[in-house]
Amino acid sequence: MELSLSKEDTAFRDEVRAFVAKNYPPEMRVPNPETDLTKEQSLLWHRILYKKGWVAPLWPKEYGGPGWSITQRFVFEQETSRAGTLPPLAFGVTMVGPVIYTFGSEAQKKQFLPRILSGEDWWCQGYSEPGSGSDLASVRSRAVHDGDHYIVNGHKTWTTLAQHADWIFCLVRTDPAAKAQAGISFLLIDMKTPGVTVRPIITIDGSHEVNDVFLEDVRVPVANLIGEENKGWTYAKFLLGNERTSMASIGRSTRYLNRLKQIVKAEIPEDDPALGEFIRDIARVELDVLALEATELRFIAQMSRGIDPGPAASLFKIRGTEIFQCITDLTHRAIGNYGLALREHPASANIFMPGPEYSQTASEKYLNSRKLSIYGGSNEIQRNIIAKAVLGL
Amino acid sequence: MDIQLTEEQEMLRDSIQRLLRDQYDFDARRKIVATEDGWSRKRWTAFAELGLLAAPFGERAGGLGGGLLASMIVMQEFGRRLVVEPFLETVVLAGGLIEEVGSQAQHEEYLPDIMAGEAIWALAWAEGRSRYDFHKVATTARRRGDSYVLNGAKAAVIGAPWADKLIISARTSGEPRDRSGVSLFIVDSHSVNLHLQSFKTIDGRRAAEITLKEVQVPASALLGKEGEAVASLEACRDRAIAGLCAEAIGAMAELNSATLEYSRTRKQFGVPLGTFQVLQHRMVDMFIALEESISLTQHLNLALAANEPQGSKLASGAKAKIGYAARFVGEQAVQLHGGMGMSDELNVGHYLKRILAINIQFGDPAYHLMRFAGAN
DSSP: OOOOOOOOHHHHHHHHHHHHHHOOGGOOOOOOHHHHHHHHHHHHHHHHHHHHHOOOOOSSSSGGOOOOOOOHHHHHHHHHHHOOOOOOIIIIIHHHHHHHHSSSSSHHHHHHHHHHHOSOOOOEEEEOOOTTTTGGGOOOEEEEEEETEEEEEEEEEEOOTTOSEEEEEEESOOOOOSSSSSSSSEEEEEEEEEEEEEEEOOTTTHHHHOEEEEEEEEEEEGGGGGTTBBBBHHHHHHHHHHHHHHTTOOHHHHHHHEEEEEEHHHHHHOOOTTTHHHHHHHHHHHHHHHHHHHHHHHHHHHOOOOOOOGGGHHHHHHHHHHHHHHHHHHHHTGGGGGGGGGOSSSGOOOOOOSSSSTTTTHHHHHHHHHGOOOOOSSSHHHHHHHHISSOOO | OOOOOOOOHHHHHHHHHHHHHOOOOOOHHHHHHHHSSSSOOOHHHHHHHTTTTTTTOOOGGSEEEEEEHHHHHHHHHHHTTTTTTTIIIIIIIIIIIHHHHOHHHHHHHHHHHHHHHHEEEEEOOTTTTTTTTTTTTOOOOETTTTTEEEEEEEEETTTTTOEEEEEEEEESSOOOTTTEEEEEEEEEOTTTTEEEEEEEEETTTEEEEEEEEEEEEGGGGGSSSTTTTHHHHHHHHHHHHHHHHHHHHHHHHHHHHHHHHHHHOOOEETTEEEHHHHHHHHHHHHHHHHHHHHHHHHHHHHHTTTTTTHHHHHHHHHHHHHHHHHHHHHHHHHHHHHHHHTTTTTSSHHHHHHHHEEEEEEESSHHHHHHTTTOO
């Protein structure tokens, strides 16, 4: 489905399409980019976009954004995801960047924004803690004033790609007496500071994407506090809003759906009764994608007219993740007996995997995608949000 | 209908539970899976000493005469502990086939070693293009004098890297999709020109792709009647399904109790997770899924043990219904454990992975749903 684009927007779409086709690094086209690339490899595309001035579509021009309209941003997102590119790491560009230019000091803007754009600093997110889950406000990590420093102690978990990170943005408790949401502050911490330790968490798909991050007597300059002390919750919520709207992932679902159709065609013979099952299931998901995409386009159109979808945006997280889980499930089922195999990590070790090329990441994709309905506020929490904030229940 | 275990069966269950409690907690299992071989001969010997490997075989063959219900009891407990050792492959599949269609000489030659824990077996029926159908066999076996010569490839053979002996299906006549003309052969896994490529499975086991180039076996390696393997394999599958369903309910029971326990202790927004109604209802559905699965598993095992004519159709029905139920329970157990459910350190994800493998072994729920409906 396409937006009805103006002449200028059509020209822009063609420009983006041509740029991606010409410049996306072939070495980033590996079976599973999220887990198979080295830090340097995964930054290649980031740097190309940076040179072009396209790395941060969301950012205002004065901070280095391209100054695109909402429609242009959408077109860019659609083109790059349809082409199967690995987007620049969200933690810097999409998450902490906007927090810094919206709530940060001039010095912070100068220090951090250019390095986020260039890819010099790799950021990770210090929100979750053991026992906190979707209840982020229950944060227990403590930051105590000591002259012009905070002394931070705590334990962050599920920290994505912290093994590569130069910086971590953290929610910490600065006022233990205050109620849950009050008393939280938003701190930027250099990962090289003494007392910061990263421990890998291996997930059920066998990959190392997430980590525990331990903070023991970590000295953080007060200058690294975002905005005001004890107001961190406001900034955190602002950031989460950005996170949820980007979770419809239509481009990714469309790509995997097309691949699924090819796999079914190759794997399941015409006379197999299972073929009918797959055709029906695939048609259902295709309609789910179509409906979600139409909803996204409708919301985009509203936003261009200045109407904020607000908490209804949670529906993109819910449906986007459920759709993708359904596609990875169908793909795993489509490959039959080869679904028994699970690729070993690291992928660079070149360990024998049976079956056709398209079958080799099906197990890990299915397993990895179980996280989608859990992280970023579980889908149960998203439904609570809509029930409360949209339906008024 | 609720199976009332006999005193003997109760003893069997108790002894397995004791053994697994002492030697097969999750940490021990993790260490076994991480070894070079990926299974424990020591545990296998312990299973043999306890009589588990002899339990299902008939007394005439030297077994303890426990039949399918003995297998069901073993598999259910193995499901609870995620045992990786090839009980299904060696005892239920190979042992069952030899006992059912093997000659007296084959009984005498092979069954004592299986029951004593001295031989590991695997069954190689699938091929790259076969999906879940036994008759789609392109591997050939040509008669040459007093021997057969095998050529072809078998796919995703669970337990093959551990096996001393393989049972291989190959075509002795007809076209690659004919129902008749498929035969079974007992082949030494170290045979000349038999090549294994091993890989790890999603549930922590080992499997292999097998290629056969002019592999010669004596005529006495033929298991069952020439050309009639599809029917033997279908009966074998029914018994396998009975065991796999029992294993699935063992895994589901553990998942449900772990999830329930977690939801009672884990707090969110200041209250235990279990106080949220949406999660309560989810856990009620998980409970119902398990209850129905237990009933169907018992129903199936009794029907097969009594040789009821509808047994095979019921096996497919149970494989479908329990497959969907187990998957629901597995996925929801991960979901309700939140991030912890995604962690390799917790056992929950490993149960989900075993359930995924169970669902693929001998045909997924969609395949068996269609077979139950009479479509294939």
